[in-house]
Amino acid sequence: MKKKYKIKKKVLYSGLIFIGIIFIAIFLSLKIYNNYKYKQSYEYKLIEHGYTLEQAKELEKNSKEKDLNQILKLSRNENIITFLKEKYYITNNLERYLNYQDKNKDTSTKDIVAIVNVNRDFDYYKHDIDSDISKNELLLVNKYYKLKEDFEPINLVNISNKYAYQNNQVISIVNDAFVSMWNAANENGYKLIINSSYRSYKSQDDVYNNLKASKGEKNADKQAARPGYSEHQTGLAIDVFEINNQLTSTFKDSEAYTWLKNNAYLYGFIERYPEDKENITGYAFESWHYRYVGIEVAKIIHDEDITYDEYYAYYIENQANN
Ligand SMILES: [Zn+2]
Incomplete structure (x- = not known):
C-alpha cells in the first residue's frame, strides 16, 4: 500500500517537472522570437545605423516603408528628419537633398526640397x-x-x-x-x-x-x-x-x-x-x-x-x- 503511494507521488513530481520544463521552453522561445522580431523592426535597424531611440521613433513616425529603406541605405544623418517633415518631400530625392545641403549650408530645407525637386541641382541644359x-x-x-x-x-x-x-x-x-x-x-x-x-x-x-x-x-x-x-x-x-x-x-x-x-x-x-x-x-x-x-x-x-x-x-x- 505504502509503496504504491510512493510511486504515485513520483509520477506526480515528474509530471510537474515536465510541465515546468514545457513552460520554461515556451517562455524562452517566446523571448527568442520577440527578440528576433525586434531585430527585424525598423526601430532596431535605425538604432544599429547610429540613430538614438528617440530619433528612430521620430523617423518611423514621419516615414513610409519606402522612405525607411532609403534612409538605411544612406549614411547616418540627423537632418533627414527635418527633410521628411517638408510638405513636398520626395523619397527618391533624399540623397540629392543631403548632397545639396552639404554644399549649401545656409539654404533652408524647404528651399532645398524645392530646388532639388525641379532639378536645379543640375545646370540648365545639362540634364535633358x-x-x-x-x-x-x-x-x-x-x-x-x-x-x-x-x-x-x-x-x-x-x-x-x-x-x-x-x-x-x-x-x-x-x-x-x-x-x-x-x-x-x-x-x-x-x-x-x-x-x-x-x-x-x-x-x-x-x-x-x-x-x-x-x-x-x-x-x-x-x-x-x-x-x-x-x-x-x-x-x-x-x-x-x-x-x-x-x-x-x-x-x-x-x-x-x-x-x-x-x-x-x-x-x-x-x-x-x-x-x-x-x-x-x-x-x-x-x-x-x-x-x-x-x-x-x-x-x-x-x-x-x-x-x-x-x-x-x-x-x-x-x-x-x-
Ligand atoms: Zn512667353
Missing part, C-alpha cells in the same frame, strides 16, 4: 529629360524638360483679332478658356491682348540663334529659351498684356496684371514665371507669360503658391512613382 507629351495640357517644358524638334500641338486654332495680334495660335481649349478670361477682365475694365503664343521649334530656333549670333550665348540664354525648351512650342502658353499697358518693363505695375495674378487661375491659367522664383523656374519674372493647365490644377498652384515645375515634380511625377 524628354517631355511626356501624353500629359497633354499638363506637359512640362523648362530648361530640363525638352520637346522634340518635330513636336507640334494638335488642335491649334487661330486666335480672333478681338483678343490677339495677327497670326497667333493656341490649342482650342486654351482659346476657349482665354475668351472666358478676356470677358471677365473686360467686365472689370481691362482689355487684354495676346501678343505671342504658339511658336514652332523652327521659329524659336531662329529667335534664339539670331540672339546668340548678335549677343553671344550667355545673353541669348537670358532673353530666350533654346529651341525645344520653350513653353511656347506647346500651344499652351500666351504672352498677355492690356491694351494700355504693353511694355514688358511696366506691365507688372498695371492693374490689369494684378487682376490677372489674382484671377487667371479661375480660367485655368497660371502665372508661369513669378517674381522671386527665378531659381525654381529658370526664368526671371515675366508678368505677361501665362500657361494653361486647366482650372483644377491652376487652383492648387494658386492656393499653395508654388510654381508649375514644383507642382509637376510632386503631384504628377512623384505620385506616379508611388
Whole structure:
C-alpha cells in the first residue's frame, strides 16, 4: 500500500517537472522570437545605423516603408528628419537633398526640397529629360524638360483679332478658356491682348540663334529659351498684356496684371514665371507669360503658391512613382 503511494507521488513530481520544463521552453522561445522580431523592426535597424531611440521613433513616425529603406541605405544623418517633415518631400530625392545641403549650408530645407525637386541641382541644359507629351495640357517644358524638334500641338486654332495680334495660335481649349478670361477682365475694365503664343521649334530656333549670333550665348540664354525648351512650342502658353499697358518693363505695375495674378487661375491659367522664383523656374519674372493647365490644377498652384515645375515634380511625377 505504502509503496504504491510512493510511486504515485513520483509520477506526480515528474509530471510537474515536465510541465515546468514545457513552460520554461515556451517562455524562452517566446523571448527568442520577440527578440528576433525586434531585430527585424525598423526601430532596431535605425538604432544599429547610429540613430538614438528617440530619433528612430521620430523617423518611423514621419516615414513610409519606402522612405525607411532609403534612409538605411544612406549614411547616418540627423537632418533627414527635418527633410521628411517638408510638405513636398520626395523619397527618391533624399540623397540629392543631403548632397545639396552639404554644399549649401545656409539654404533652408524647404528651399532645398524645392530646388532639388525641379532639378536645379543640375545646370540648365545639362540634364535633358524628354517631355511626356501624353500629359497633354499638363506637359512640362523648362530648361530640363525638352520637346522634340518635330513636336507640334494638335488642335491649334487661330486666335480672333478681338483678343490677339495677327497670326497667333493656341490649342482650342486654351482659346476657349482665354475668351472666358478676356470677358471677365473686360467686365472689370481691362482689355487684354495676346501678343505671342504658339511658336514652332523652327521659329524659336531662329529667335534664339539670331540672339546668340548678335549677343553671344550667355545673353541669348537670358532673353530666350533654346529651341525645344520653350513653353511656347506647346500651344499652351500666351504672352498677355492690356491694351494700355504693353511694355514688358511696366506691365507688372498695371492693374490689369494684378487682376490677372489674382484671377487667371479661375480660367485655368497660371502665372508661369513669378517674381522671386527665378531659381525654381529658370526664368526671371515675366508678368505677361501665362500657361494653361486647366482650372483644377491652376487652383492648387494658386492656393499653395508654388510654381508649375514644383507642382509637376510632386503631384504628377512623384505620385506616379508611388
Ligand atoms: Zn512667353
